[in-house]
Amino acid sequence: MQTQTLKVSLDARSYPIVIGSGIIDDSKLIAAHLTSARVVVVTNDTVAPLFLERLESSLREVGVDVLAIKLPDGEQHKTWLTLNSVFDAMLAARCDRTTTMIALGGGVIGDLTGFAAATYQRGIGYIQIPTTLLAQVDSSVGGKTAINHPLGKNMIGAFHQPRLVIADIATLATLPERELAAGLAEVIKYGAIMDAGFFAWLEDSMDRLVACEPEALAYAVEVSCRCKAQIVAADEREAGARALLNFGHTFGHAIETELGYGEWLHGEAVAAGMLLAASLSARQGEISDQDVSRLAALLNRAGLPTKAPAFGAKRYLELMGHDKKVHQGKLRLVLLKAIGQAYLSAEFSEEELTRVLQDIPADD
Amino acid sequence: MQTQTLKVSLDARSYPIVIGSGIIDDSKLIAAHLTSARVVVVTNDTVAPLFLERLESSLREVGVDVLAIKLPDGEQHKTWLTLNSVFDAMLAARCDRTTTMIALGGGVIGDLTGFAAATYQRGIGYIQIPTTLLAQVDSSVGGKTAINHPLGKNMIGAFHQPRLVIADIATLATLPERELAAGLAEVIKYGAIMDAGFFAWLEDSMDRLVACEPEALAYAVEVSCRCKAQIVAADEREAGARALLNFGHTFGHAIETELGYGEWLHGEAVAAGMLLAASLSARQGEISDQDVSRLAALLNRAGLPTKAPAFGAKRYLELMGHDKKVHQGKLRLVLLKAIGQAYLSAEFSEEELTRVLQDIPADD
Structure with missing residues (x-):
């Protein structure tokens, strides 16, 4: 498989996304993006046994000093407490402002490591090495970093762009089926919001993706990253176009908050959320x-839930009011004009929204 | 007294510093810098009885909704725990990304509120209303925000520029003598590092400053802010010139960490630190x-300590190794070539540094 390099264009903060197979320990590529011969690799206890030693030894071979920090796995650990354990280790090791962090893992590791890099000594550089499909196509690109707060997901964070993203398709071979599906939810999202042709390709290729065929996965990651890079370049800090990436997410965040982080995977909640948003779009006569x-x-072929949990329209609306997409007290949602064409709306009918939520069938 | 407006030039992040008397509740000025009619005023239980009600009622008069958050007073509260209590209140009140924060108080309130604004929902706007001399001439200008970590001061933070700074000289009338002196340490610093003429003016005018004469204070604040604005505009993220502002601070931080935050005021530690840095400069034959x-x-006339606490050269060096100014493992210090001319050095003699620290007389 040929290695592809895309670019996220953000002036002085531009960076490459390198997509390939078996490139996780390309130490020359990594070394070219360091400011000193010192890195902190943050990973979790699921990913560490698979890839950490390989990455560490390639870096050491080129003379880079590595501090490895292993965190417990899971969204429930994306908290201040875990973040602080990273700060403790880095301060004890006297990491300075020239240290570069590397996030080796999924979205939780990427978001938390990115936020650590954004705030350690007021900001240091970091590299994303996403090892899940979800992180490769979504969270590792675009510089959104965050931790969770009991009152909402990703409520505390920063925009802090990585210096480099390495998406190694080979790492996806070890991914549990359910997590692969969760990543496909975001892949499908790009088709739904901005690329009808890609949506059609997904309809043709879903079986190959679910079977984890490398060529199909590499193409899906490449198109997804290209979509995301295009939107991020146009709107780094989510003042406009970038909001479209939140298709399904306001509903999804409500689901995740109500069920408790980790009960449903993020991609699963987004899948159910996208269908609620699509239903609202249809009720308003747009699709x-x-x-x-x-x-x-x-979504069903990807192995994703197509029914949202039924915990009442009232509770949904309450939780959605905590969402960051609330603007001057008014909820805004991403809706569809067509497959491949999304828009941000504060003008939707609240009555129709309530009805969509009331129409969720009761849970078994 | 005439109101002066300076500008910190940082392209899209430029902002005015307004210096005057009795302008703390200039609600029109504030309202012109809001993105919605909602503000969160963060203050502490010392400052609140003096100025909060006045600020709140002027804002309400122009139709602005105010959430006031009162924190305990003191450097020991500049922690994640306190920060999190701010997030709790803001999330419970459903503050969104258009909310503007106002820091009403000294450096602790300014740094913590600025960091809250930098990270709440990945960044919202904030206004600095510094009520201490130290905050007016130093921490409120330049966008450095932070909280402390047990292993070091200001270790966790972000660069996040305010939208407006209001320095009201009238608020200094209520300032305890010791805190006024602590602010004068930073004022003297500007003279020492970059303005020999201002240093001479301070030698002429110190008695008027210590007596809290408004005209003299306003001039000292104006020149100090002009110095700081000039340096910040040249080097927003502390890659070069901005490091000069740390004259005395690497020593000072060691003193604060060893004694425990709050034992010595920041300005007091900086005063003793500036003298250690000056002594090293003299030992090297530069001044x-x-x-x-x-x-x-x-410093003595300003009521500041001129003797650093004696806790041993070894411990000083150890603590100074944790400083953010450590660059690739090498300590860098700001030294003087002359009164009014500072430079950043990694080339100083470590032997001379050790001798300066050993020469600190034992404490009584």
Whole structure:
């Protein structure tokens, strides 16, 4: 498989996304993006046994000093407490402002490490090495970093761009089926919000993706990263276009908060959320019921939930009011005009929204 | 007294510093810098009884919704725990990304509120209303925000520029003598590092400053802010010139850490630290012993300590190794070439540094 390099264009903060197979320990590529021969690799106890030693030894071979920090695995650890344990280790090791952090793992590791890099001594550089599909196509690109707060997901964070993203398709071979599906939710999202052709390709190729075929996965990661890079370059700090990436997410965050982080995977909550957003779009006459069915069928083939949990319209609305996408007290949602065309709306009918939420069938 | 407006030039992040008397509740000025009619005022239980009600009612008069958060007073509260209590209150009140924060108080309130604004929902706007001399001439300008960590002061933070700084000289009338002196340490610093004329003016005017004469204070604040704005505009993220502002601070931070935050005021530690840095400069033959004496005399007249606490050269060096100014494992210090001319050095003699620290007389 050929290695592809995309670029996220952000003036002085521009950086490459390198997509390939078996490139996780490309120490020359990494060394070219360091400011001193010192790195802190942050990973978790699931990913560490798979890739940490390999990465550490390649870095040491080129003379880089490595401090490895292993965190417990799981969204429930994306907290201040865990973040502080990273700071403790780095301060004890006297890491200075020229130290570069490397996030080796999924979205939780990437978000937390990025936020640590954003705030350690007021900001140091970091590199993303995402090892899940979700992180490769979504969280590792774009510089959004955060930790969770009991009152909401990703409520505390910063925009801090990485210096380099390495997406190694080979790491996806070890991914549990359910996590692969969660990543496919975001892949499907790009098709739904901005690329009808890619959506059609996904309808053709879903079986190959679910079977983890490397060529199909590499193409899906490449198109997804290209979509994301384009949106991030146009709107780094989420003042406009970037909000479209939140298709399904306001509903999804409500689901994750109500069930407790980690009960549903982020991608699963987003899948159910995208269908709620699509249903609202259809109720408002903007897409057809057939479009909603196409989305539902694709999510279903990816192994994703197509029914949101039923915990009452009132509670949904309350939780959605905590979302960062609330603007001057008014909830804004990403809706669809067509498959491949999303828009941000504060003008949707609240009555229709309530009805969509009331229509969620009761849980078994 | 005429109101003066200076500008910190940072492209899209430029902002005014307004210096005057009785302008703390200039609600029109504040309202012009808001993105929605909602503000969160963060203050402490010492400052609140003096100014909070006045600020709140002027803002409410122009239709601004105010959430006031009162924190305990003191450097020992500049922690994650306190920061999190701010996040709790803001999330409970459903503050969104258009909310503007106002820091009403000294450096602790300013740094913590600024860091809260830098990280709340990945960054919102804030306004500095510094009520101590130290905050007016130093911490409120330049966008450095932070909280402390048990292993070092200001270790966790961000660069996040305010939208507006209001320095009201009238608030200094209520300032305890010791805190006024602590602010004068930073004022003297600007003279020492970059303005020999201002240093001479301070030698002429110190009695008026200590007596809290408004005209003299306003001039000292204005020149100090002008110095700081000039340096910040040249070097927003402390890659070069900005490091000069740390004259005396690496020693000072060691003193504060060893004694425990709050035992010595920041300005007091900086005063003793500036004299250690000046002594090292003299030992290296760069300034005369007479220059060191001029600095000592001026600090003394301001009511500041001129003797550092004696806790051993070894412990000083150890603590100084944790400083953010350590660069690739090598300690860098700001030294003087002359009164009014500082430079950053990694080339100083470590032997001379050790001798300066050993020469600190034992405490009584």
